[in-house]
Amino acid sequence: MGCESVNAFNPKLKAFFDILLDSVNDAVTVVDTDGTVLYWNKSAENMYGIPKAQIIGKRIGDFFQKGSIMLYQVMETGMPVYQVYHKPRPDIHVFINAIPVYDDEDRLIGAIAIEQDITHTVKLSEELYSYSQSGQHIHESMIFSQMECSSMQETVDFLTKASRLSYPVLLVGENGVGKEMIAKMIHQMGKYPGPFLSISCDTIPAGLLDMELFGYAGGMLGSDREERPGKLDLAHTGTIYLKNISALPLPIQAKLADAINQLQFFRVGGDKPIQLTCRVIASSTVAIEELVEKKLLLRELSYIFHVHTIPPLRERKEDLPELCHYYLAESAKAVGKPVPRLSSEVITALTTFHWPGNLLQLRNVMEHLMIKSSGNEITLNDLPSELRLTTLADLAQESLSLTILSEEMEKAKIIDALKRTGGNKASAARLLGISRGSLYYKIKQYKIH
């Protein structure tokens, strides 16, 4: 498309962009180099309660404390920032991307900020904060019933029902969401007299899985090998937990389906039927439909199981307060230390993190914090690097000391520095402890001649 046709489309494009920017959930602000607001979308109106008509054409510094305006910061440094935790107002918490904008000739013409409101998440963190200080002690088995989020309530209902009946269960969920723990609870609540035995189908060589599961009748593979029961046998009147069931070779899956359907099975090489008296619980990190489609799970076997999916931790952050408190208290007890406080930044970091390793990762992080913390408060520095938030303070350039001054004081300080250096901008910048670029920007901003 030629330049002319682009221009011809500009009014239309503007209409498209207006709608686009008003439809996004993030607050979008555009300012020019003076800090004059050129654009302010609907989400920004909602987030800050300032209507467009009131702010457009005005200096952003008239509405926010200067030290808290990230747009100034990025125009001063010329460096964009991404996913920085920021508190533009005491009651508003955001993740911000702020980007300086240059024209074709590389002259700074303004900046854009895109803010994702995380205030709701941070409010949840405050709940966690009070929990972690309350000194309550929660027993692991109680944790499920205390969980707030509705998806976990479904898990609680499922496990209560499943423990009353003995149908085979297949638990689906990412690594570390608590599948094995749920399997153990179904076993315990079902009051099975036999043991809970677990097989990691993906760690045992495929060739041995048959015997591991069904046992060996003896006499077939050489005289030195005696009859040996399999886990299905050893779990008599208990539960067998098959971790990552799709790693079972398909012929073994077929044998398992037969065993469950007929409530009996045969040892490898044997012809004597053995009663299946244990309950079968299996797990998978991949959705069942996908496993069947990829021919990793027999369709026939998939029909046998009652499937329940456990959501990842990032989709049930409401449960973080109980879980963090529980793990902290548990680790504190183990190392014989009092339960430390969590600083508000740590709480925000914990609740905004995406937790790819789910409960397992959370437990490890809490243990790590417990070991690392020396005083009675855990701060951002104690956190493992992947959890640390980038804050405005982290980004503080030398110019920040100047940034946090009021505009009047700042302007006076610059005029004074220029006077003292006879107008030499490089020396004035050095004296002020800011970069030359920042000084040029501020001279323009304050219209200093």
Ligand SMILES: Nc1ncnc2c1ncn2[C@@H]1O[C@H](COP(=O)(O)OP(=O)(O)OP(=O)(O)O)[C@@H](O)[C@H]1O
């Ligand atoms: N409801 C719970 N309350 C407290 N801790 C829990 C809960 N569920 C699980 N955990 C803890 O989370 C960690 C991971 O749980 P578990 O091993 O059951 O997960 P999983 O989904 O089976 O993981 P994988 O798929 O990797 O085997 C364990 O340390 C366990 O003690």
